Amino acid sequence: MAHTASLSQLQKPPWALVNGQLVRYEDVRIHISAEALTRALSVFEGLKGYWSQSGEVFAVREPRRHFERLCRSAALLQIPIDFTYEEFLAGLRTLAEHLLDPDRDLWFRPTLYVTQGHWGEGTRADLVVTEFSQQKDDPDPMRLGVSTWRRSPDVALPSRVKCSANYVVARLARIEARRLGYDDALLLNDFGRVAEATGACVLIADRRGIATPPTSECCLDSITVDVLERAALDLGLPFERRPIERTELLSADECGVAGTISELTLVTEVDGFHYSQAGVLSRLRQRYLELMRGDGERLGVDLVPLVLRPDGYWSAPDAPAAASDGTSTDFAQLNASA
Ligand code: PMP
Numbered sequence: 001m002a003h004t005a006s007l008s009q010l011q012k013p014p015w016a017l018v019n020g021q022l023v024r025y026e027d028v029r030i031h032i033s034a035e036a037l038t039r040a041l042s043v044f045e046g047l048k049g050y051w052s053q054s055g056e057v058f059a060v061r062e063p064r065r066h067f068e069r070l071c072r073s074a075a076l077l078q079i080p081i082d083f084t085y086e087e088f089l090a091g092l093r094t095l096a097e098h099l100l101d102p103d104r105d106l107w108f109r110p111t112l113y114v115t116q117g118h119w120g121e122g123t124r125a126d127l128v129v130t131e132f133s134q135q136k137d138d139p140d141p142m143r144l145g146v147s148t149w150r151r152s153p154d155v156a157l158p159s160r161v162k163c164s165a166n167y168v169v170a171r172l173a174r175i176e177a178r179r180l181g182y183d184d185a186l187l188l189n190d191f192g193r194v195a196e197a198t199g200a201c202v203l204i205a206d207r208r209g210i211a212t213p214p215t216s217e218c219c220l221d222s223i224t225v226d227v228l229e230r231a232a233l234d235l236g237l238p239f240e241r242r243p244i245e246r247t248e249l250l251s252a253d254e255c256g257v258a259g260t261i262s263e264l265t266l267v268t269e270v271d272g273f274h275y276s277q278a279g280v281l282s283r284l285r286q287r288y289l290e291l292m293r294g295d296g297e298r299l300g301v302d303l304v305p306l307v308l309r310p311d312g313y314w315s316a317p318d319a320p321a322a323a324s325d326g327t328s329t330d331f332a333q334l335n336a337s338a
Contacts (some may be wrong), residue, residue: 017095017129020087028128035123036113040165042125043073044111048134048260049096049306051105052294058100059303060108061260061292063089065223073161074112079125081112088127093306095131100307104133107261111164134261141266141277142257144197146246147173147185151195151218159195159218170198184257186249186270189218194244200259201225202244204252205280209238212258217243224258224288230299231287237280256281264288
């Protein structure tokens with residue numbers, strides 16, 4: 001199967017949710033002068049919902065952690081948030097009810113776009129949630145190249161802030177990697193140590209156990225890595241967060257990338273250095289998927305049910321007559337302030 005990370009955004013679902021209202025996907029609007037566009041001011045999250053093994057429960061993984069990270073990203077960029085966790089969750093549920101397919105999982109992308117304000121004054125943002133279906137099959141292992149592009153340091157563009165601007169360099173790295181024949185890229189930090197992949201964190205395994213760089217090495221504070229750490233310790237596998245040098249990466253026995261959408265995708269090769277596909281990371285990957293399909297609560301993974309079909313039957317509610325574009329943008333104010 002191709003990598004879902006690159007396919008999900010190419011879908012055009014019928015609905016999006018804008019400030020809590022269902023809006024036809026093609027009708028969602030943003031003004032050309034919104035700071036989301038002029039100064040790249042948007043923060044976002046990527047959550048995944050899974051059907052349980054029995055097919056009776058569709059649950060989203062760790063939504064509160066994602067909500068809190070969205071709030072933290074917004075606060076660090078001085079973007080006010082005017083919705084609660086309960087409203088955030090209700091929005092995910094509404095959209096899931098309209099877009100869910102019993103044979104596919106879903107990836108949710110809540111994005112907070114700055115639609116009003118000017119250089120920090122009068123800032124307002126719209127919360128737009130889009131959802132994309134995901135095949136249940138395992139993604140293929142990946143071949144990666146170390147990019148010539150680097151993750152920016154915390155004092156320039158903090159990787160802890162999940163904002164669109166952080167993906168400008170990630171995009172350049174991916175384009176470079178694809179040009180060289182790889183599936184994706186790994187970025188080093190300013191010190192030349194491993195930071196992360198373009199949309200996932202990096203794990204290696206060697207005789208000492210599993211290791212991943214801490215957030216202070218310029219990677220996102222990954223929710224998936226936290227779940228994998230718990231799962232690894234539960235399996236009796238040592239798991240460490242420590243800086244990883246480039247040569248340590250290249251000489252590791254195993255390598256993988258971890259993120260909500262990547263789950264734990266195994267890496268076959270980085271820059272011509274090859275990794276085993278049958279070691280602890282492959283065991284961990286299997287365990288992670290079992291946890292996501294309903295076994296997670298035993299390890300304290302927060303799987304919040306959004307849709308139930310106890311008798312195996314479920315159909316989407318009637319679609320509303322969505323007339324509005326749902327946005328809070330005051331276009332007259334934007335034209336005046338751009
Ligand atoms: N790093 C980057 C740059 C990412 O985009 C992601 C995906 N959100 C991750 C790491 C993994 O984070 P998480 O496990 O919370 O999805």
